[in-house]
Amino acid sequence: MRFVKGHGTENDFVILPDPDGALELTAEAVARLCDRRAGIGADGVLRVVRTKAMDLDGAGPDDALLSGAEWFMDYRNADGSIAEMCGNGTRVFARYLVDAGLAAPGEWDIATRAGLKRVTLGASGEVSVDMGAPVALGPGEASIGGAVFRGERVSMGNPHLACRTDRPVAALDLSRAPDFDPAVYPDGVNVEFYRPVGDRHLEMRVFERGSGETRSCGTGTVAAAVAAAGESGPGEWTVDVPGGRLTVTLDGRTSHLRGPAVLVAEGETRPGWI
Numbered sequence: 001m002r003f004v005k006g007h008g009t010e011n012d013f014v015i016l017p018d019p020d021g022a023l024e025l026t027a028e029a030v031a032r033l034c035d036r037r038a039g040i041g042a043d044g045v046l047r048v049v050r051t052k053a054m055d056l057d058g059a060g061p062d063d064a065l066l067s068g069a070e071w072f073m074d075y076r077n078a079d080g081s082i083a084e085m086c087g088n089g090t091r092v093f094a095r096y097l098v099d100a101g102l103a104a105p106g107e108w109d110i111a112t113r114a115g116l117k118r119v120t121l122g123a124s125g126e127v128s129v130d131m132g133a134p135v136a137l138g139p140g141e142a143s144i145g146g147a148v149f150r151g152e153r154v155s156m157g158n159p160h161l162a163c164r165t166d167r168p169v170a171a172l173d174l175s176r177a178p179d180f181d182p183a184v185y186p187d188g189v190n191v192e193f194y195r196p197v198g199d200r201h202l203e204m205r206v207f208e209r210g211s212g213e214t215r216s217c218g219t220g221t222v223a224a225a226v227a228a229a230g231e232s233g234p235g236e237w238t239v240d241v242p243g244g245r246l247t248v249t250l251d252g253r254t255s256h257l258r259g260p261a262v263l264v265a266e267g268e269t270r271p272g273w274i
C-alpha cells in the first residue's frame with residue numbers, strides 16, 4: 001500500500017492514494033497505520049478517492065458532490081472512526097493533490113462528508129480553506145479531574161465544545177479525555193480549551209474525538225474563534241496551537257482557515273503487514 005505522510009501545524013496524517021476506491025479500509029487497518037509505535041503514526045488517515053468512486057454507506061455521493069469536486073477526502077480518526085470533517089486534513093489533502101499533479105494550484109472544491117470545501121493554494125506554501133458557516137449551538141460544559149470548564153457548542157460539520165480558560169493552556173492535563181455528558185453529545189465531541197492572549201489572538205489545546213490530544217485541529221480553531229468572538233463580530237483571529245499558528249477569518253457568513261500544509265515522506269507498507 002503506497003502512502004504519503006504530511007501534517008498541518010503538526011496535526012499529522014497518513015495519506016492513502018486510492019483514486020478508484022479499490023482499498024477496503026477497515027477501522028482496524030486505520031488504527032494500525034496510525035499507531036505511533038507499531039505503525040506509521042498519525043492523528044488520522046486521508047484516503048484520496050475520486051468522488052465518483054466513493055461509497056458512502058452503500059450509496060454513492062449526491063449530485064452536488066459529484067458535479068462539484070473531482071476528489072473526495074475520506075477522513076478517518078486514529079482509532080478508525082469516521083468523522084464528517086477535518087480542517088487541517090482538507091489543507092494537507094489539497095497540498096497532496098497539487099504535489100502529485102492531480103490538481104493545479106488555484107481555487108477548487110474538495111468533497112467531504114460535510115459537503116464541498118473550497119481550497120485556495122499556490123504551487124507551494126500555505127493553504128486556505130473555506131470551512132463554511134459555523135453553527136453556534138449554545139452553552140455546554142466539560143470537566144477535567146472534576147474541574148468544570150464552560151464553553152460554546154459549535155458544529156463545523158463535526159461536533160465541538162470550545163471552552164474558555166483564563167489559565168495558560170499548557171497547564172491543563174489532557175492525558176485523558178475530558179468528561180462530558182454523553183446525552184448532550186451522543187456522537188462524542190472534540191473539546192477545545194482556549195485562552196485569549198491578545199487582540200483577537202488565542203492560544204488553544206484540543207482533545208479530539210477518536211484521536212486524543214493532537215497538536216492542532218482546524219475545525220477546533222474555528223470553533224474556538226467563534227466562541228471567543230461572541231458579540232465582537234467578524235474579524236481575523238490568530239490561534240496558536242502546540243504545533244504552530246493558524247489564522248481564522250469570520251465574516252458573519254462563512255469561515256476561513258489558513259496555515260501551513262507540509263508533505264514529509266512517502267513510501268510503501270510491507271507486503272502482508274496491514
Ligand SMILES: N[C@@H](CCC[C@H](N)C(=O)O)C(=O)O
Binds near residue numbers: 084
Ligand atoms: N483534526 C481535525 C478534526 C478531525 C476530526 C475530529 N477528530 C472528529 O472526530 O470530529 C481538524 O483539523 O479539523
